[in-house]
Amino acid sequence: MNREIELKLECEPDVLNRVSQSPVLSRLKRGRASARTLRSVYFDTEDFSLMKSGLALRVREGGGKRIQTLKTESEGGGLASDRGEWEVQLERNEEGPNLNRLPASIKARIRQAANGAPIAARLVSDIHRIARQLTTPDGDEIELAIDRGVLRANGREAQVSEVELELRRGDPASLYRLALELADMVPLRIGLRSKAERGLTLAGDGKVEAIRAEAVAFERDVTVEAAYAAILRHCLSHFLLNEAVAVESGSSEALHQMRVALRRMRSAFAAFGKPVADASAKQLSREAKWLATAIGRARDFDVFIATIVAPVLRERPDDKGLVALCDAAEKARKRAWAGARAALRSARMSSFVLRLALYIDERGWRDDEEANVSRLEAPLSALAPKILDRQLKRAAKLGRHIGDLEIAERHELRKRLKQLRYTLGFFSSLYRRADTRRYLHALAELQDVFGALNDVEAAHKLTEELTALEPILAESGRHILAHHERRARKEWQSALKLWDEFRDVEPFWR
Incomplete structure (x- = not known):
């Protein structure tokens, strides 16, 4: 052989x-x-x-x-x-x-x-x-x-x-x-x-489907360094396996999974920041953020049309203003997708992927003068609770006065909770499933509500953009936003309740 x-x-x-x-x-x-x-x-x-x-x-x-x-x-x-x-x-x-x-x-x-x-x-x-x-x-x-x-x-x-x-x-x-x-x-x-x-x-049928991230599984004695490399490799593979699907078939779900992969990747860079702490990781994280932003606009329009405009249009299919707004959004979506494809076919994207692969395979973090070998070779099971405590503390600090948060603060809390959830996904195999199930379920429910609220907030920006180009659509835009604002107010009350329930769940890693 x-x-x-x-x-x-x-x-x-x-x-x-x-x-x-x-x-x-x-x-x-x-x-x-x-x-x-x-x-x-x-x-x-x-x-x-x-x-x-x-x-x-x-x-x-x-x-x-x-x-x-x-x-x-x-x-x-x-x-x-x-x-x-x-x-x-x-x-x-x-x-x-x-x-x-x-x-x-x-x-x-x-x-x-x-x-x-x-x-x-x-x-x-x-x-x-x-x-x-x-x-x-x-x-x-x-x-x-x-x-x-x-x-x-x-x-x-x-x-x-x-x-x-x-x-x-x-x-x-x-x-x-x-x-x-x-x-x-x-x-x-x-x-x-x-x-x-x-x-x-x-x-087969000639079609390729979006691929969701599989769980990362580790043995109890895995080292920090081995886990870091495996997580980054896992995120990169998740990203690339969805790239061909997104570009070739225009799959909205595949594009979403690519953004998820990039967010998970950046969460990994952040989670391992202290034991790894190298300049290459910071640069790669910035490139991941650039790419997520470059493809994010197309995904935002996908969500806007499917979850914001379409439900209202189904109730009023003969409303010419709503139909015109939907048409304008579809044209903008096509432009955004063209931009996403251009980014995914760019030399910058290829360079980012190859540099990340080289960083993983060569253990590029060891090149940094501040690399702490003893920390890298320590068991992940000893470090994971500290990382999770730190991330939970950041979220809890912002959520302490959740009822008084402004829109921008709600968005920040959502990002902190998302980072915590991704990191929990990286580390959960170190713990018994029976211990992790309740906590992850409570966090997932909370995130779903915050995600729905974020979609409405994003809709405000996209509606303003579309109506600025075509003022005649302004009335239809206001109608759509009013419809979803009523739903958002109910969702926010649900978020407050879910936050209290989440706080009462004992963190399983302690």
Whole structure:
């Protein structure tokens, strides 16, 4: 078995020529480029049970050879995939995959995943590949492959336009450094989905859905440093897995999940600020905030149309003023989405993602002169209560006079509670579920109400913006806001009650 460590970068087809002519490649190249045409057939059950079990089985034809490859799921957890890989050259009379050429343990795993279902060809990729061997100044050896082609499955097609960086020998961090150099010159995006995974989408209904964050689970003895790295990696993966869904399909939920991922990421930077306390984390947090703001406007208009305008319009479908306001909001939403896509396709976004990945993999926090190694290597279970106490104290201080809070103060309390909830999500696996359930439920209920109140406040700003452009819409705007203000007053009374209930719940970490 070999291990394949690879970083995938996606781009528009016309960008690939610029990559191949990059001064970076001229400086690092070793020998001449090679060009090949590759046809790969991926085999699976009808419902893709192998892929769903983390297995990719293919037979690739090229250069007069037929190579069978079995890849397992990535184990690295970072942007660069780190997969087990078994390759064997097939004889001419072996038309399909030959499972007998695989180790017994892998063969058994395939049969268990298939569960008796027939394994057949499900996806075909036709790729023209230009590969170059590179050597970095530190001696790391990397194969850079430029892939153009098409995927075909279930009568559907998808274009392939990728740059793959595969580590042949050396430090995996060299992949990120090379990708950063390339991304500074040409617009590249991080790709988390393999060709086989993209084929799974094609073979299904062709749609990809938003992905919610899974719980972060730790052993009781996990160190502060290991937990910090795992949480950041988890947040980054959550963000990137939703990026393609948001950009390609315009999914409002996927865009929301991206904002959630960025907020969780910034909460992690804040929570670990004292034991880590490095300048890189502060800069990365600022970039995460920039990106959240850049995509946030589109999400705000999504919510405005769906939860503020639409309910009133359903009650008065023939109101021409409301219809006109909805049309104006939809036009503004499209402009906001164009801005969000531009930010997500920008060099700044790619640089942020790669720098964060490099920061995690290289433990960049240790580069800081003030890094406290003893704190980093201490158990998280000892630090978690202190972090949670500090965040609860910040929220409680502002909520002490909750009935007298101004709008801006309510918004700040909401942000502090949200940060507490995200941090609780990071640490809750250290405690018994029975102990955490009641507290998290009370906090979630409180946050839901604050979220609804925030939507109404955001509606004021967006309505003012729309009516400033088209004053004729002002009356309809006032009607909509009056409708939701009545609801907001009831919601605020509910928030006051829920705050009292939340205060009475004993923090489970003490």
